[in-house]
Structures are given as C-alpha cells and as structure tokens.
Amino acid sequence: MKVLLVVIAAVAFALALGWVFRAAAWRLAPKRHTLVFRDMPLTAAFGMAVILIYVVVALFAPVLAPFAEREVVGGQYLPWAAPYLLGTDNLGRDMLTRLIYGARNTVGIAFATTALAFVVGSILGIWAAVLGGWADQALSRFVDALMAIPALIFSLLLLTIFGTSITTLILVIAAVDATRVYRLARSVAQGIVVMDYIEAARLRGEGMWRLIRREILPNAMAPLVAEFGLRFCFVFLAISALSFLGLGIKPPTADWGSMVRENATLITFGDVTPLLPAGAIALLTVAVNFVVDWQLHRASGLKE
Amino acid sequence: MRGEVLLTIRDLRIEGRSGDTWSEIVKGVDLTLHKGEVLGLIGESGAGKSTLGLAAMGFARDGCRISGGTIDFDGIDLRKASEGERRALRGKRIAYVAQSAAASFNPAHKLIDQYCEGPVVHGVMARDKAAADAVELYRRMRLPNPDEIGFRYPHQVSGGQLQRAMTAMAMACRPDLIIFDEPTTALDVTTQIEVLAAIRDIVRQFGTAAIYITHDLAVVAQMADRIKVLLRGVEVEEADTRSMLAAPREDYTRSLWAVRSFARPEQSQATGTPVVSVRNITAGYGTVDVLKNVSFDIHARRTVAVVGESGSGKSTTARVITGLLPPREGEVLFENKPLPPSFKARSREQLRQCQMIYQMADTALNPKLRLRELIGRPAQMYLGLKGRALEERVRELLAMIELEPDRFIDRLPGELSGGQKQRIGIARALAAEPKLIICDEVTSALDQIVQEGILKLLDRLQSELDLAYMFITHDLATVKAIADEVVVMQSGLVVEKGPKSEMFRPPNEPYTDLLLSSVPEMDPDWLTRLLASRSGQA
Numbered sequence: 042m043k044v045l046l047v048v049i050a051a052v053a054f055a056l057a058l059g060w061v062f063r064a065a066a067w068r069l070a071p072k073r074h075t076l077v078f079r080d081m082p083l084t085a086a087f088g089m090a091v092i093l094i095y096v097v098v099a100l101f102a103p104v105l106a107p108f109a110e111r112e113v114v115g116g117q118y119l120p121w122a123a124p125y126l127l128g129t130d131n132l133g134r135d136m137l138t139r140l141i142y143g144a145r146n147t148v149g150i151a152f153a154t155t156a157l158a159f160v161v162g163s164i165l166g167i168w169a170a171v172l173g174g175w176a177d178q179a180l181s182r183f184v185d186a187l188m189a190i191p192a193l194i195f196s197l198l199l200l201t202i203f204g205t206s207i208t209t210l211i212l213v214i215a216a217v218d219a220t221r222v223y224r225l226a227r228s229v230a231q232g233i234v235v236m237d238y239i240e241a242a243r244l245r246g247e248g249m250w251r252l253i254r255r256e257i258l259p260n261a262m263a264p265l266v267a268e269f270g271l272r273f274c275f276v277f278l279a280i281s282a283l284s285f286l287g288l289g290i291k292p293p294t295a296d297w298g299s300m301v302r303e304n305a306t307l308i309t310f311g312d313v314t315p316l317l318p319a320g321a322i323a324l325l326t327v328a329v330n331f332v333v334d335w336q337l338h339r340a341s342g343l344k345e
Numbered sequence: 346m347r348g349e350v351l352l353t354i355r356d357l358r359i360e361g362r363s364g365d366t367w368s369e370i371v372k373g374v375d376l377t378l379h380k381g382e383v384l385g386l387i388g389e390s391g392a393g394k395s396t397l398g399l400a401a402m403g404f405a406r407d408g409c410r411i412s413g414g415t416i417d418f419d420g421i422d423l424r425k426a427s428e429g430e431r432r433a434l435r436g437k438r439i440a441y442v443a444q445s446a447a448a449s450f451n452p453a454h455k456l457i458d459q460y461c462e463g464p465v466v467h468g469v470m471a472r473d474k475a476a477a478d479a480v481e482l483y484r485r486m487r488l489p490n491p492d493e494i495g496f497r498y499p500h501q502v503s504g505g506q507l508q509r510a511m512t513a514m515a516m517a518c519r520p521d522l523i524i525f526d527e528p529t530t531a532l533d534v535t536t537q538i539e540v541l542a543a544i545r546d547i548v549r550q551f552g553t554a555a556i557y558i559t560h561d562l563a564v565v566a567q568m569a570d571r572i573k574v575l576l577r578g579v580e581v582e583e584a585d586t587r588s589m590l591a592a593p594r595e596d597y598t599r600s601l602w603a604v605r606s607f608a609r610p611e612q613s614q615a616t617g618t619p620v621v622s623v624r625n626i627t628a629g630y631g632t633v634d635v636l637k638n639v640s641f642d643i644h645a646r647r648t649v650a651v652v653g654e655s656g657s658g659k660s661t662t663a664r665v666i667t668g669l670l671p672p673r674e675g676e677v678l679f680e681n682k683p684l685p686p687s688f689k690a691r692s693r694e695q696l697r698q699c700q701m702i703y704q705m706a707d708t709a710l711n712p713k714l715r716l717r718e719l720i721g722r723p724a725q726m727y728l729g730l731k732g733r734a735l736e737e738r739v740r741e742l743l744a745m746i747e748l749e750p751d752r753f754i755d756r757l758p759g760e761l762s763g764g765q766k767q768r769i770g771i772a773r774a775l776a777a778e779p780k781l782i783i784c785d786e787v788t789s790a791l792d793q794i795v796q797e798g799i800l801k802l803l804d805r806l807q808s809e810l811d812l813a814y815m816f817i818t819h820d821l822a823t824v825k826a827i828a829d830e831v832v833v834m835q836s837g838l839v840v841e842k843g844p845k846s847e848m849f850r851p852p853n854e855p856y857t858d859l860l861l862s863s864v865p866e867m868d869p870d871w872l873t874r875l876l877a878s879r880s881g882q883a
Contacts, residue, residue: 236708236709237703237705237708237709238709240669241701241703241709241773242711243688244688244696244701245696245722245723245726245777246691246693246696246726255714256711259713259714260712260713
C-alpha cells in the first residue's frame with residue numbers, strides 16, 4: 042500500500058514537473074520553435090526537465106555541493122541527518138556531495154564518449170555506404186573483426202596497453218561503441234544512397250563531405266538518434282563495469298558506478314543509500330529515452 | 346438491363362486528419378450500384394476517389410474516419426455492422442484490387458498460396474479445390490502457363506501479369522463487388538491493353554459489379570457502364586458512359602476531356618550541330634547488352650521523345666548520356682566533342698550542361714532540404730552565386746515555374762503536391778543553366794490536368810531558354826503533345842526514328858504500329874474493335 046502511494050506520488054510529481062517545464066519552455070522559446078514545444082508530450086517535457094537539472098548540477102557542482110569532493114567529513118556510514126543530508130560513505134565522505142560531483146564525472150564522460158562514438162561511427166558508416174565496392178568491404182570486415190571480440194575484454198586489453206586515464210577511457214569506450222554505430226549508420230545509409238536525389242547530387246558533381254553532411258545525414262537522423270539514447274545507457278554500464286574492475290574512473294574521483302560498489306554493504310542493513318547513485322543513473326536513462334522517443338516520433342513523421 | 350440494387354451510399358462524409366484538425370475529404374456523396382454493373386469513378390488526385398472506393402467496403406484508411414451518411418451493401422448497413430461482420434464480407438463478397446500489385450502481394454509467399462488464403466479463411470473452398478480453381482482463373486485471365494505460374498513468387502512475374510494474378514485473386518470467392526483502384530496506371534500501354542481486356546472479360550463472365558477508379562478517361566470509357574466525376578470530394582456529374590462522352594454537362598468534365606488536346610506548334614527543321622549526339626552506343630549491365638548500337642542526335646530548341654515499353658532501354662540510354670553507365674562501345678558527343686564515358690571524369694562545366702528530371706519527384710528531392718537550398722545549390726555550385734544574388738536567383742526560378750517565391754522558398758518537399766514537386770525538379774535542372782535536359786517519364790506519375798500544366802511549362806521554358814529536351818516516355822499522348830522528333834526503341838534497338846509528323850503517319854514499323862494502336866481512345870468501342878482487329882490479324 043505504501044509502495045503504491047509512493048509510486049503514484051512520484052508519477053504525479055513527474056507529470057507536474059513535465060507540465061511546468063513545457064509551459065515555461067513554449068513561452069520562453071523563440072517564436073519559430075513555440076509550436077514544437079507546445080505540442081510536445083508530457084513525458085518528453087519531463088525528460089528534458091530532468092536532463093536540464095542534471096546539466097545544471099554537473100556545471101555548478103562546486104557551488105551546490107556542501108563539502109569538497111574528496112573531503113573526509115565524519116565517521117563511516119553515518120545515517121541521514123544534518124549536516125550530512127544523505128549520510129556518509131565507506132570512508133566518511135559526504136554522500137550528497139559525492140552524488141553531485143558524480144553527475145559531473147559520470148554524465149560528462151558518458152556523454153563525451155557517446156558523442157565521439159557517434160561522430161566517428163556514423164561518418165565512417167555513411168562514407169562506406171557512399172563509396173561501396175572494395176573500400177566498403179575492407180572497412181566493414183575490419184569492423185566485423187573488432188565486433189567479434191567481446192567488448193569488455195577488448196576494452197580491458199586496450200586500457201592495459203594505453204594506460205588508464207580519463208582521456209584513454211573515453212577514447213577506448215568510444216572506439217568499441219563506434220563499431221556498433223558504424224553498422225547501423227552504414228545499413229541506414231545504404232537505403233538512402235540508392236535514392237534519386239543522391240544520384241542527382243552525384244551527377245551534379247558534389248563532393249563526399251557534402252553528400253554525407255547535407256544529403257544523407259539529415260535523412261538518417263531518426264534511427265541514429267534512437268540509437269543514441271540506447272548507446273548512452275550502455276556507456277554508463279561500460280564505465281561502471283570498468284570502474285568495478287579498477288580500470289575505469291579511479292578513486293577518489295566520485296563516480297556513480299563505483300559509489301554503488303563501495304557502499305554495497307549497507308544494503309545488508311536495509312539502508313537504501315547505495316541505491317541513490319543507481320537511481321540517478323536510472324532516472325537519467327529514462328529521461329534521455331523519453332526525449333529520444335519524442336524526437337524519433339517527430340523525425341519519422343509518425344502520427345500516433 | 347439493370348439488375349437489383351447492390352450498393353447504396355447516401356450522403357457519405359469522410360474526414361481526414363492533418364495534425365490536430367479534421368477536414369472533410371468526401372463531402373456528402375451519393376452512389377448507387379446495381380448488380381453486374383461497372384461504375385467508373387474519375388477525378389484528379391485528391392478528389393477522394395480512392396477514399397470513396399474503400400468506403401464502399403466500410404473501410405477508412407489510417408488517419409481517416411467516416412463521419413456521416415449510410416453505406417448499405419445488399420441489405421447490410423456497413424457503418425453499423427461490427428468489425429467481425431465486415432471482415433466476413435471483405436474478400437468474400439467485396440474484393441479490392443490495388444494500384445500497385447507489386448507492393449500489395451506478400452513477397453515471401455507464392456502466388457497460389459496467397460490466392461488460396463481468402464477462400465480457405467472464409468470457408469468457401471477447401472485448399473486443394475481452391476488451388477484447382479486458381480489455375481482455372483489464371484487461364485481465364487490469359488496468364489501464360491496457368492498451371493505453373495501460381496508456383497512463382499511475386500518478383501518472378503512481370504507487373505502486368507501480377508496485376509492479372511491479383512484480379513484473379515479478387516475473384517477467388519466470386520464476390521458480388523470488386524473495387525479496382527487504378528489497376529493499370531503503373532503499366533505501359535501495351536501491357537495495359539492485355540490487363541484491361543482480361544479484367545473486362547472476367548467481370549462480364551461472372552456478372553460481378555465493379556467500381557473502377559482511375560484518372561484516365563480513355564480507360565474508364567472502355568470499362569464502365571456509368572461514369573461518376575468527382576472534384577475535391579464532391580460529385581460533379583454522373584451519367585452513362587456514352588452520353589457523358591458525347592455530351593458532358595459540366596465545365597469541369599469538359600476540361601477533363603480537353604486535356605489531351607494540348608499540342609505545340611510544329612517546329613522548323615533542325616539545323617546546325619547537335620547539342621548531343623549518341624553514336625553507336627552498346628551498353629549493359631554485367632554480360633547482358635541492354636542497348637545495341639543506339640544512335641541519335643538532339644538539337645537545341647528541339648524535343649526528342651524516346652518511346653518504348655518498359656525494359657526497352659529508354660532509361661539506360663539516359664544513364665549512358667549522363668555518364669552513370671559507361672558504354673562498352675560508342676561515344677556520346679557534346680557539341681561535337683566527345684564526353685568522358687563516366688560522369689566522374691567529366692568536368693564541372695560538362696556536368697552542368699546536361700541536367701536530369703526524374704520520374705518520381707518524391708525520391709528525386711531530398712526531403713530534409715528546403716526549396717531555397719534544393720534549387721539554390723546548383724546555382725551556387727556551378728555559377729558561384731552567393732548571399733543576396735543567390736536568393737534573387739532562387740526567387741526568379743520559383744517565379745519561372747509559376748510558384749510564388751514568398752510562399753514557397755522556405756518549404757520542405759513534403760509540404761508540396763505531386764505536381765509542385767515536379768516543378769521543383771524542373772527548377773533545380775534550370776538552376777544549372779544547362780543546354781540539355783533529360784526528362785525521364787516526368788509526367789507519368791501525375792494526373793492529366795497536372796500533366797498538362799507541366800508539359801506547357803516545359804514547352805514555354807524551351808522557347809524562352811533555347812533548351813534541348815530528351816523526353817523519355819511510354820505515353821504516346823505526351824509524345825503527340827510535345828515532341829519534335831521521335832525515337833522508338835524495342836529491346837535495346839532503335840526501331841524507328843524521325844520527325845513526329847512521319848511517325849504518326851503510316852507506313853510504320855510493326856512495333857511502332859503496335860504502340861500507336863495501344864493508346865486508349867475516348868471511344869467506348871475502341872477496345873472491342875482493337876481486340877477484334879488484332880485477333881483477325883493473328
């Protein structure tokens with residue numbers, strides 16, 4: 042019964058948040074975007090509101106957080122009480138502070154990785170589709186070979202070779218994910234390059250860059266955007282998994298994935314604190330996918 | 346000779362949704378159909394023909410709803426009937442033949458399996474009896490190898506055969522009513538005749554009532570007992586075929602009749618060096634030669650029509666000229682200088698001189714670019730126009746194709762009608778300021794009134810800008826209207842070429858005669874006479 046009430050209250054709050062955000066967005070937006078925002082579904086508005094909150098938290102982490110990221114402020118595993126609103130962790134650092142800094146590190150890295158994977162993967166994929174022939178074969182079979190190696194083992198291998206820093210972490214996970222994006226982008230683009238307008242553009246003498254950027258990419262956006270939402274979540278998992286193995290984000294940098302692991306023992310005592318970072322990941326995932334679904338809907342021109 | 350009433354539609358209203366608002370597509374149409382009678386529904390696109398046809402089955406497409414009126418089929422009120430009751434009727438007592446058989450068959454199943462599905466599901470026949478029946482109907486539809494054709498997959502038979510197989514399938518349960526939705530529009534003239542004759546025979550043999558939807562008057566004149574003309578969801582007039590053809594009452598109907606009368610004045614004889622000469626081209630895909638020793642010239646201010654049925658090599662010729670398909674032998678000369686065989690080796694200037702307009706404007710325009718960029722891009726690339734000058738040029742081009750620049754310049758192709766899209770295709774070709782424009786079946790996807798507008802526009806632009814056209818078509822009415830010279834092609838060979846006046850005057854090559862005699866005429870007895878004369882010869 043209590044659980045049900047909590048769920049109802051959460052949904053009501055989410056809808057209210059969405060509604061408020063939508064109302065604010067379409068009044069504040071520039072005139073030509075007004076309609077887009079006014080007609081957006083509540084789920085998408087909620088998603089955008091959540092993402093906006095995450096971004097603000099990530100950007101202003103030092104201002105918002107009550108303590109410093111790595112500061113040991115009190116005893117281990119203190120309960121939820123002022124001044125440690127969400128208690129302390131296994132080393133006695135403030136949980137709320139680490140959650141706030143975690144937004145910056147985890148979301149920032151995950152976003153940078155996914156974005157990089159998409160830029161590289163989709164450009165190469167479309168390029169291969171346009172070229173066709175042996176260039177396409179060579180590149181695609183190379184990507185197939187990379188995909189045949191289990192992703193986790195492959196990233197472990199690369200990280201051991203190149204060492205673990207934030208930059209290599211981003212590059213390695215992006216490289217692994219770019220192969221998946223490549224396959225998708227290539228197959229979508231193969232459907233587009235046979236269209237008459239691509240033939241017309243080629244006959245006009247257009248260069249490769251223009252073909253990719255103006256003629257193909259806008260038409261391949263819908264499936265790529267949908268994939269972006271999904272990939273973003275997988276990158277979270279990959280970072281958490283690598284952190285768990287000690288090759289991801291290194292302590293004492295705050296990261297949601299490692300925070301779950303470090304405080305996992307608390308669950309044995311019926312304390313929900315370790316679930317908070319997990320919840321933060323889950324909430325963002327849901328929010329991103331709400332927005333992506335809405336964009337997909339708009340891009341594909343589907344009605345209901 | 347009229348039997349009892351089969352279908353009665355009264356004050357039918359159907360609404361379609363665009364965004365959040367519903368607007369009426371069919372605005373109160375009445376329709377009565379007797380048993381064994383064929384009713385022709387004609388009108389331009391957007392007139393609500395197909396929507397009305399589907400409503401006769403009690404069906405509304407996605408995004409449409411029936412909002413008023415009654416549909417009574419043999420005593421059953423289709424609007425009040427439950428979905429289950431309606432489903433029991435569909436396929437069994439009311440059947441539907443779609444425009445594109447290729448898109449309507451399931452590509453993963455054999456024809457005969459798809460044939461048997463209806464009778465078996467409705468419990469009319471057992472599976473083996475239905476299969477035997479299928480062979481019988483294939484024979485009656487005059488399909489080649491009726492015993493075997495059912496065991497092929499849809500992609501293994503030609504478009505005309507597929508359309509006949511679909512009609513046979515619609516006949517499977519011996520329905521009382523068949524709705525034909527433009528069954529021959531996508532076929533070329535010689536195939537169209539076979540399909541029309543087969544459909545007409547089978548409908549008469551079984552005494553089936555039919556609604557025949559088309560935008561081609563000459564076709565409907567052969568098929569229908571009565572004709573109903575629709576315009577924007579409203580009935581214009583209805584009469585039996587002969588009296589309507591002889592004396593149409595309304596101005597709109599007369600304008601439909603008059604469309605085919607457009608003909609441009611005879612041009613003077615071609616002189617000087619040709620813009621493009623095709624010299625002894627042999628080309629093909631893989632090891633097969635699609636073109637064999639093809640030669641012809643195109644002069645400035647002249648239109649050369651290339652005609653022939655599908656597969657005769659018309660479009661392949663265009664691909665050779667544009668450089669998409671380098672020929673095995675022969676060469677293409679541009680103002681007496683040879684062009685590199687592949688477009689990749691041609692200079693930007695050479696590419697600019699030869700532009701192309703495609704059959705399907707839907708796939709020829711990038712749906713994500715605004716008209717400003719679609720039309721502006723060639724001008725920007727080839728002529729180096731930028732900023733204000735580019736915008737001026739785009740506006741000028743839009744005005745040239747009779748679209749208001751202010752209203753259209755920032756639209757996407759999806760916000761245009763079929764005819765407007767084709768105009769944009771023309772504007773894009775003009776933006777390059779070429780000497781030759783290749784028009785590949787540019788009017789065949791459009792209905793007649795829109796077609797005429799496009800042809801007039803092309804004609805005007807030609808005299809203003811001294812363009813040479815290569816006009817690929819299977820529609821001889823278009824050839825009559827716009828061509829100066831005609832090249833007739835059959836299986837990769839040029840069968841006959843010469844000025845239009847010679848071409849439309851006997852004696853001709855047998856194949857040219859076949860093409861010419863296959864063009865439907867307004868006379869309702871034309872098909873009967875033609876079939877009689879052809880069987881007399883054979």
